[in-house]
Amino acid sequence: MVELIGAGDVPGWLQTSGLVGAVAFGLLSAFIPPLNAEVYALALPLVFPETWHWHILLMTAGFMVGKVSHYVAADRGMALFARRRARRQSVVPDDDPQGRPPDEGWTAVVKRVLARWTSRAIDTLERPVLGPLVVFVSGLTGVPPFAVITVAAGVRRSGLVRFATFGTLGCLVRFLGTAFLVSRAAG
Numbered sequence: 335m336v337e338l339i340g341a342g343d344v345p346g347w348l349q350t351s352g353l354v355g356a357v358a359f360g361l362l363s364a365f366i367p368p369l370n371a372e373v374y375a376l377a378l379p380l381v382f383p384e385t386w387h388w389h390i391l392l393m394t395a396g397f398m399v400g401k402v403s404h405y406v407a408a409d410r411g412m413a414l415f416a417r418r419r420a421r422r423q424s425v426v427p428d429d430d431p432q433g434r435p436p437d438e439g440w441t442a443v444v445k446r447v448l449a450r451w452t453s454r455a456i457d458t459l460e461r462p463v464l465g466p467l468v469v470f471v472s473g474l475t476g477v478p479p480f481a482v483i484t485v486a487a488g489v490r491r492s493g494l495v496r497f498a499t500f501g502t503l504g505c506l507v508r509f510l511g512t513a514f515l516v517s518r519a520a521g
Contacts, residue, residue, distance in 0.1 A: 364401050
């Protein structure tokens with residue numbers, strides 16, 4: 335079966351186009367969730383048995399370029415939101431001078447609890463040790479989802495270099511580990 339997929343001598347032009355394709359696929363998978371980078375990593379050792387490592391490195395680079403763009407968009411969007419909110423609060427008077435929420439039903443309680451949990455999770459990203467660890471573990475395992483952590487890190491402005499470094503390391507280990515297991519199973 336492996337021989338049918340492309341094990342053996344792969345022409346140079348196919349290797350080169352595969353490397354360019356790896357970057358493109360990584361970039362697209364950062365923006366289009368059905369294009370799953372893990373599935374691509376599973377296929378690489380079967381299609382490119384001698385050079386799958388380079389394909390994984392380049393796919394991860396493309397993937398992280400896309401995720402960094404999400405981070406920057408969240409960062410810039412949060413700055414714009416803060417400016418608009420400040421402008422609106424200076425114009426619109428407060429409905430309740432005592433600061434009570436207008437709705438006291440069970441939905442308001444659920445909303446407050448969820449807001450508190452989300453705030454705690456996002457606050458963790460600002461911590462000097464736990465923040466990068468959360469980003470690394472998310473990139474490594476996908477739990478919590480890396481897409482969510484990417485946006486949350488951008489919103490909290492947890493540091494672009496830290497995010498890119500630890501996110502790249504986590505994703506690279508995950509993709510290399512996935513492809514390594516397939517390459518060993520394929521022989």
